[in-house]
Amino acid sequence: MVVTRFAPSPTGFLHIGGLRTALFNYLWARRNGGQFKLRIEDTDQSRNSAEATKAILEAFDWVGMDYDGEAVYQSDRFDLYKKYIAQLLDEGKAYYCYMTKEELDALREEQLARKERPRYDRRYRDFTGTPPAGVKPVVRIKAPLEGDIVFEDGIKGTITIKADEVDDFIIARSDGTPTYNFVVAIDDALMGMTDVIRGDDHLYNTPKQIIVYEALGFKLPRFYHVPMILGEGGKKLSKRDGAADVMDYKRMGYLPEALLNFLVRLGWSHGDQEIFSMEEMLEYFDPCDINASASQYNPDKLLWLNAHYIKNSSNDRLAKLLEDFGLYLLNHDKREILLDIFKERCKTIKEMAEQIKEVLETPKSYDEKAIKKAMKGNAVEILEAFMKKLETTDTLHLPTDYHTLLEDFVKEQEIGFGKIGMPLRVALIGRLGGPDLSDVMSIIGKEETITRIQKLCEHVKMTSAS
RNA sequence: GGCCCCUUCAUCUAGCGGUCCAGGAUGCAAGGUUUUCAUCCUUGUCACAGGGGUUCGAGUCCCCUAGGGGUCACCA
Numbered sequence: 239m240v241v242t243r244f245a246p247s248p249t250g251f252l253h254i255g256g257l258r259t260a261l262f263n264y265l266w267a268r269r270n271g272g273q274f275k276l277r278i279e280d281t282d283q284s285r286n287s288a289e290a291t292k293a294i295l296e297a298f299d300w301v302g303m304d305y306d307g308e309a310v311y312q313s314d315r316f317d318l319y320k321k322y323i324a325q326l327l328d329e330g331k332a333y334y335c336y337m338t339k340e341e342l343d344a345l346r347e348e349q350l351a352r353k354e355r356p357r358y359d360r361r362y363r364d365f366t367g368t369p370p371a372g373v374k375p376v377v378r379i380k381a382p383l384e385g386d387i388v389f390e391d392g393i394k395g396t397i398t399i400k401a402d403e404v405d406d407f408i409i410a411r412s413d414g415t416p417t418y419n420f421v422v423a424i425d426d427a428l429m430g431m432t433d434v435i436r437g438d439d440h441l442y443n444t445p446k447q448i449i450v451y452e453a454l455g456f457k458l459p460r461f462y463h464v465p466m467i468l469g470e471g472g473k474k475l476s477k478r479d480g481a482a483d484v485m486d487y488k489r490m491g492y493l494p495e496a497l498l499n500f501l502v503r504l505g506w507s508h509g510d511q512e513i514f515s516m517e518e519m520l521e522y523f524d525p526c527d528i529n530a531s532a533s534q535y536n537p538d539k540l541l542w543l544n545a546h547y548i549k550n551s552s553n554d555r556l557a558k559l560l561e562d563f564g565l566y567l568l569n570h571d572k573r574e575i576l577l578d579i580f581k582e583r584c585k586t587i588k589e590m591a592e593q594i595k596e597v598l599e600t601p602k603s604y605d606e607k608a609i610k611k612a613m614k615g616n617a618v619e620i621l622e623a624f625m626k627k628l629e630t631t632d633t634l635h636l637p638t639d640y641h642t643l644l645e646d647f648v649k650e651q652e653i654g655f656g657k658i659g660m661p662l663r664v665a666l667i668g669r670l671g672g673p674d675l676s677d678v679m680s681i682i683g684k685e686e687t688i689t690r691i692q693k694l695c696e697h698v699k700m701t702s703a704s
Numbered sequence: 705g706g707c708c709c710c711u712u713c714a715u716c717u718a719g720c721g722g723u724c725c726a727g728g729a730u731g732c733a734a735g736g737u738u739u740u741c742a743u744c745c746u747u748g749u750c751a752c753a754g755g756g757g758u759u760c761g762a763g764u765c766c767c768c769u770a771g772g773g774g775u776c777a778c779c780a
Contacts, residue, residue: 245780246780247780249779280780281779281780282779282780346777354705355705355706355776391709394708394709394710397709398708399707403706403707405776412778413778415778417777418779419780438709438773438774439773439774439775440774440775440780441774442707442775442776443775465710468772468773470715472772473772473773474773503717503729504716505716506717509718509728510717510718510728511728511729512716512730529710529717530711531709531711532709532710532711532772532773532774533715533717535715536716536731538731539715539730539731540730541730542731582743583741583743584742585742644739648739655740656739659740660740663739663740663741669741670741671741671742672740672741672742673741673742674739675739675740676739
């Protein structure tokens with residue numbers, strides 16, 4: 239049985255690094271037919287927010303991850319933690335410390351001035367006298383005074399920390415509320431965690447938590463510390479590297495499976511395979527195969543993956559996704575051809591919406607460079623001649639009809655295809671590039687094609703006259 | 705600064721002592737397909753951080769140096 243968890247602190251939106259950690263835990267639990275749990279780490283009442291929890295759940299929902307049972311809120315479990323604090327106090331494994339925050343700060347400054355590592359000096363560890371009046375004490379745990387704290391990390395191997403690197407850290411604040419490293423150990427143990435996969439910024443917390451596990455007689459889980467995702471240039475991931483918020487990826491037109499595929503390959507691999515369906519991730523994922531070194535965020539690869547998944551999406555789904563970008567195609571009679579064409583050419587749903595609108599809507603303006611390049615010489619006359627041919631032809635429906643028309647036109651006029659192709663392209667979508675002309679004409683129809691040609695011709699005449 | 709961790713192409717990575725004059729993917733470049741652009745296909749470009757060991761043999765094991773990251777709260 240494998241039990242894993244994702245344990246965010248609700249201080250903001252869900253970050254892609256957090257999503258990757260969640261994914262790793264999710265995959266490992268599900269792969270083994272185990273359980274994946276969600277725990278909200280909200281012991282610091284001044285910092286957490288209900289909106290943040292909602293945002294995390296929303297992101298989970300978007301990527302299609304679910305968790306087992308109810309989400310556990312640490313703020314609901316204070317009584318439980320208090321019980322354990324009392325127990326450790328009774329057993330002499332923890333003690334009251336009457337040092338005030340001010341005294342602690344002063345000590346820290348002194349130590350820093352002496353270039354020492356700031357740390358608590360254990361002055362109340364064996365205190366038996368009369369406590370100073372008017373000081374609400376914190377509770378500190380007795381960390382071992384000598385020896386090493388050693389544990390096996392599933393990714394980094396054996397980690398050894400000297401005992402004197404670990405303070406008698408605080409497990410209960412002076413207001414009685416418990417602190418992170420204490421509650422994490424209790425909850426992980428009580429919730430039955432077998433495998434803890436988390437960011438390697440927690441590496442130094444692990445020895446502290448091990449002290450709690452041992453003081454309370456709990457069984458240790460396996461630990462896996464996953465290296466961070468770095469931004470471009472190897473620096474800390476920031477907003478400049480794209481979106482940090484998972485939901486921003488939805489807003490930018492990414493497919494959740496593309497994001498997941500991208501994230502799973504950041505630090506983890508299975509031979510040379512690049513494309514992983516959820517089924518394949520579930521079949522192959524093993525935290526032991528996660529790299530020990532940090533990886534960089536690579537937006538180009540995400541984009542490539544997204545394009546791949548768009549190409550392989552059904553038109554029904556794409557039509558629904560496009561609605562988030564203001565494009566409603568469900569009842570459009572040219573829906574299939576539009577989607578077939580554009581799913582091959584777009585890297586994001588957002589881009590797809592924009593490009594489809596470009597075809598569906600009469601151009602409001604023209605690209606200057608395109609005009610310059612396409613509308614020189616007798617381009618206007620050619621366009622007008624083509625327009626006449628359109629007007630006098632009746633059986634125009636399919637792309638092939640328009641294609642034949644264009645071919646005939648080029649032959650009749652004895653011109654190269656570019657002579658009509660480029661101006662027509664500008665007339666239809668306002669710029670060079672874009673999909674097949676016959677396709678576009680077929681989609682918008684004869685009347686609209688004529689309208690657009692007229693509009694461009696007028697525009698060119700106006701601007702060249704002035 | 706102390707401690708801990710990390711180091712293969714620009715980037716993600718394969719490689720778990722010989723099958724590696726280092727493979728795949730993204731990117732980039734060139735060519736092909738295409739009426740344009742994009743897609744797609746083909747080819748090419750590009751790396752074992754440096755130095756010492758160990759070994760018949762090292763990208764793979766050990767040490768040192770350099771560089772990067774993390775962490776040192778009554779935050780999580």
